[in-house]
Amino acid sequence: MKHTLDGTSGTLNVTFPGDVLSSNVETLRKELFGLLEEPGVKQGSWSTLKLDLTGAKMIDSAGLNLIVSVIKAVKARGSNVRATVGNPNVYRTFIFTRLDKQCELAQAA
Amino acid sequence: MTTESGKPILTQVTNATQSIVGKVLLVDDDSLSRRLLQSLLSRCNLEVIACSSVDALLKLVQTRPLAEFDCLVTDYRMPDKDGLWLLEWLQTSDPNLAAILVTAEGEKELVTATLRQGACDYLDKPVDLKALLAATRKAVLLTRQRRSQARAESEVKAVGRAQLQMVGSTLDGCGLTVDLCYHPSHEAGGDYFIAFPLAAERFLILATDVSGHDLQAAYMSAYFQGFVRGMIEASTPIETILACFNSYLVSEADRTLAAQGPGAQTSSVSVVALLLDRAQGQLSSISCGFPMPLHSDGEGGGGTLGDLWSSPLGWFPGAVDSPTQEPVRPNSRLLLWTDGLEDVALQLGVTPCTCAYKLLEAKKEGDLPLWMEQADDDILVASIFLGGQPPDGGEFIPLLFVKYPGSDYGRVDIHQDIWTRSLGLAIPNLPEETLFDVLLCLREVVINALKHGCKGAEDQFATLMVSFNAVEGLLRVVVSDPGPGHSFDWREHCERADIDLIDEHRGLMLIDQMAQSWETRQAGAWVRMDFSVKLELKAEAA
Numbered sequence: 192m193k194h195t196l197d198g199t200s201g202t203l204n205v206t207f208p209g210d211v212l213s214s215n216v217e218t219l220r221k222e223l224f225g226l227l228e229e230p231g232v233k234q235g236s237w238s239t240l241k242l243d244l245t246g247a248k249m250i251d252s253a254g255l256n257l258i259v260s261v262i263k264a265v266k267a268r269g270s271n272v273r274a275t276v277g278n279p280n281v282y283r284t285f286i287f288t289r290l291d292k293q294c295e296l297a298q299a300a
Numbered sequence: 301m302t303t304e305s306g307k308p309i310l311t312q313v314t315n316a317t318q319s320i321v322g323k324v325l326l327v328d329d330d331s332l333s334r335r336l337l338q339s340l341l342s343r344c345n346l347e348v349i350a351c352s353s354v355d356a357l358l359k360l361v362q363t364r365p366l367a368e369f370d371c372l373v374t375d376y377r378m379p380d381k382d383g384l385w386l387l388e389w390l391q392t393s394d395p396n397l398a399a400i401l402v403t404a405e406g407e408k409e410l411v412t413a414t415l416r417q418g419a420c421d422y423l424d425k426p427v428d429l430k431a432l433l434a435a436t437r438k439a440v441l442l443t444r445q446r447r448s449q450a451r452a453e454s455e456v457k458a459v460g461r462a463q464l465q466m467v468g469s470t471l472d473g474c475g476l477t478v479d480l481c482y483h484p485s486h487e488a489g490g491d492y493f494i495a496f497p498l499a500a501e502r503f504l505i506l507a508t509d510v511s512g513h514d515l516q517a518a519y520m521s522a523y524f525q526g527f528v529r530g531m532i533e534a535s536t537p538i539e540t541i542l543a544c545f546n547s548y549l550v551s552e553a554d555r556t557l558a559a560q561g562p563g564a565q566t567s568s569v570s571v572v573a574l575l576l577d578r579a580q581g582q583l584s585s586i587s588c589g590f591p592m593p594l595h596s597d598g599e600g601g602g603g604t605l606g607d608l609w610s611s612p613l614g615w616f617p618g619a620v621d622s623p624t625q626e627p628v629r630p631n632s633r634l635l636l637w638t639d640g641l642e643d644v645a646l647q648l649g650v651t652p653c654t655c656a657y658k659l660l661e662a663k664k665e666g667d668l669p670l671w672m673e674q675a676d677d678d679i680l681v682a683s684i685f686l687g688g689q690p691p692d693g694g695e696f697i698p699l700l701f702v703k704y705p706g707s708d709y710g711r712v713d714i715h716q717d718i719w720t721r722s723l724g725l726a727i728p729n730l731p732e733e734t735l736f737d738v739l740l741c742l743r744e745v746v747i748n749a750l751k752h753g754c755k756g757a758e759d760q761f762a763t764l765m766v767s768f769n770a771v772e773g774l775l776r777v778v779v780s781d782p783g784p785g786h787s788f789d790w791r792e793h794c795e796r797a798d799i800d801l802i803d804e805h806r807g808l809m810l811i812d813q814m815a816q817s818w819e820t821r822q823a824g825a826w827v828r829m830d831f832s833v834k835l836e837l838k839a840e841a842a
Contacts (some may be wrong), residue, residue, distance in 0.1 A: 213747055214713045249736070250745050252807035262799055280736040287813035288806045 192222045196235055196241060206243040211254030220257050225266060240265045245277035245299045246285050255288055262293050313840075322370035323441040326350040327357050327386065328402070329378040333427075335724025340429055341436060358389075367447075371439040372451035373432075376403045396446035398439035402427060459518055460484065471495055474575075476503055477685040481663045482678075489678030490517025491638045492525055498575075504532060505684060507576040507590065509638040511567055511612075517678075520567050538573045539572035539586055542613060542620045545569070546588070549614030568614035572605075572636060576628065576686055580726065583632075583686065584623040588613050591639055594653060596686075600633025600696040600767040600828060602775035606636075631695050632686040640677030647674050654722040656681045657699040676794035699726040703761045704746070706754025712747055719766075727768065727775075730833060737814035738766075738775060738831050745779040745827050753781025753825055768833075774790070774816070775831040785823030 192204050194204040205226070211219060219231040226232055240261070244250070250258070262272050276282045282298045324346050324735045328334040331352070338348045349364070351357040354374075376383035383401050390399055398420035420442050421435040471478050474496050482491060490510030497503050508524060510517040524545060530539045553566035570589035577583075585593070585605045589612025592604035605626070611619045645652040648671055655671075659681050660667050672679070683697075700722045704715065707740065719742055723735055746764060754760035762781040769776065793805040794812065811818055815829040 212713065213743075214710070249740060251740060251747075251808060252805075253747075255806040259801055259806070280733060280740075283733075284740070284810065288809045293801060 192219065192226075194226055194232075196232060198235060198236055201236060201238040202241055203237040203239070204241045204243065207247060209246045209248070211244070211247055211250045211257060212252055213253035218228045218259070219254075223257070223261060224264070227261075231278050238270050240270060240272045242272060242274040243283065244274055247276065247281050248278050250281055250284055252288075255284065255290065256292060259293070262290075271295065273297065281299065308498060315353060320437050320440055321345050323347045323349070323368060324436060324440075325357065325360075325366075325369045325372045327354060327372070327374040327378070327383075328351075329353055329375065333375070333425075337427070337432070340432070341373075344433060346436065347447070353378060354386050357386070361393075366397055367392075369397060370443045371436055372397055372399040373436065373439075374399060376401050376407060390732070396443060397670055398442040398446070398451055400432075400435050400439055449512070456486075456515060459515060460486075460489075475501075475504070476505070477690055479660045479663065479683040481659050481681045483668070483672060483675065483680075484678045485676055486514060489514075490521045491640070491678040491680035492521045493682050494529070495684065496529075496533070501577065501579040503576040503578070504538065505576065505634075507572050507636055507638070507682060508681065509570040509590065509640075509678070509680070511569070511614075512565075516567070520569070524571075525571055530608075536624040538575060539620055539623060542571065542573065542586060542588060543618075546613040546619050547617065550617050566614065568612040570612040570639070573623075574605075574634070575623070578628070578686070578688070581628045582623050582625055583628045583634075586621060586623045588621075589615075589618055591637060591642060591652070593634050593636035594698055594701055595626065595697045596633045596635065596696070596765070596767065597629045598633055598691075598695045599629075600765065600778045601687075601780075601826075602632075602698065602701075602765060603763055604701075626654045627685045630687045631691060633697070634684040634686060635682075635694070635698060636684075637681045638677075638679060640675055640679040641681060643677060644671065644675050644679070647671075648721065648725065649718060650722040650725050651700050651702055651718065653698055653701040654726050656683070657697060657726050694769045696767035696769045696774075696776050698765050698767045699723075700766035701764065702751060703763050704754075705763070706750045706756045706760045707758035709747065709750040709756050709794055712743060712750070715746070716743055727833070730775075733773070734831055734833050739779065741811045741814050741829055741831075742766075742777055742779070744810060745777070748807065749779050749781035749783075749825075749827075753783030753785070755783065773833050775833050777829045777831070778827070780822075783825050785820075785825035787823045 197204065203210050204221065207219065216243045242258070242261070258274065265272050274285065274294050275297045276285065277299045278284060279298070282296070290296070324341055326334065326337055326339065326341070326348050328350070334350050334352065338350045341348045349360065351360055374383045374386050387399055387401065390397060392619050400420060401422045402425060403422055420439045423431055423435060467540045471480065476495050478495055480493060482493070484491070490512055492508045493506070495503060495505040506528060509526070510521045527545060528541055532538070533542070549567060549569065556564045557564050558728045568589070572585065572587045572590035572593060575584040583595070587606055588610050592606050594602060595605050596602035610621055613619060613784060635653065635656055637652060642652045645655045648655065658669055659672070660683055679707055700719065702715070708715065716739060719739060720735070723730060723738065724792055742764070746762065749762035752757065754762050760782055762779060765778045767776045768774070796805065811829060816832045818827065818829040820827050
């Protein structure tokens, strides 16, 4: 999972390597929350977490639950989340579970 | 007459032919050469019919068929039709008759063409007598070998044709609706299927797979079918019949092993016997080493007949269990296949049920899927409607069926790959969006069944069946587990997940949105989901 912290735009960019499924979600959870706890990130001046999910062809409920946890954690620090997906079916998955109401959702061209 | 070595030529001739008896057809326009060759061959017990030209030979064979001869010896250079023309003609008239071409010095380039035309050998002029007789002997033996092989092949094909006629021959007018596909890997095989009425509304259905897929297997299969039918006519219970045949095979195997040693080949028979009592709505089944048939209720649910694999007939004494019974619904259907199909399914990475579905669909179109070329065993697939007549509104035909132990929870990605390939094989024009929805919902329900219903235990099993109703354009998924389920209000769960942003229950939200309809029974231990594919299929057809 790659990440960059852009202090100028106040953005923390996190790129998921591929699908977010029950089979890999715990690894991704540890990695992502480990990142959010890093001092540089935790105390950083970012206000938006950008989740790049364009590499995902499927996100199951366990994966969606991870996204929910992240949204809650980010909201708790007064920041917001923007998720970008590539696959139209993954986009539908977000809509169906109403996560588009909880974060800014964009579909990459 | 002597040779350069000083030995009498006839001694050499006799040695060369080793007293072979045969009939030689000789063609040579040179009378001196013809008489010399005829004389020498005749002195070696070979009967020689000589012709002075190809046309003379063509006239001769109008009254004396080529099958009468064991060898053709022909000169190459002759007026009108030459030796190569004759060899070409021979290829279509009797390709089994071996021929020797006699060429003059300097005609070496002919050799390649000669051999290409199927000649057994060639000889240079002047002909070395020893070489002539050795070549003749070789040609006579080759002709006999080829004809013997051709006769054997013809007999095997005849057995195969007879078997193809016999497999399923009892189905017409038997009172059952059966779709059958039989594909022997060779000319004849050991798989067999019969179904016939025993009385009003009572039927015996029998499918067998004899070990091996050759003539011996075909013979054993036919013997077994005759044995069963004869004893059924004598009102012998099917379990008694199977036990008798098991005893016979076991004792035969013991005898063979005692005589030929532990490596000797013995026969075994995998069989499933089904007794259908339509009036009582009961199905009794006994399986001995046969892949467990799939019993579909016609509404998308069902399971295998039995849970435990049993050994085939011929392995152990007392291999025949008592029949198991289960109720038959009005739209029940049985799907059964021999283990050859399971090997193909494994190669394709799909479920055997998927291959069976696709094979029967292709059979209706008079086609055979290309992947069947991978089959290296006999394959028999049968789909039997157990009610009176299949419903006009279509029925749900299973196209994917699997059972997973709870401990397979961590292998769901592997299973999902198999579902993907299976659905792609069964319904190639399934729209990508529908496929995605089916796979994601399947994943959600199966994970829940393995994790919670089976509690991750390796001795608790969840079943998954995907069926397709082509008339209604519905793909139906049914997943069940042995757990108690748990009662809950799923709508309330979804609302909480949405409003309170809790990190669970999103699987339910997905199913509710993606499936056209869904329902649960047994407090969620049984889940049915329907997905509409009708419009997409129509669009595809358009």
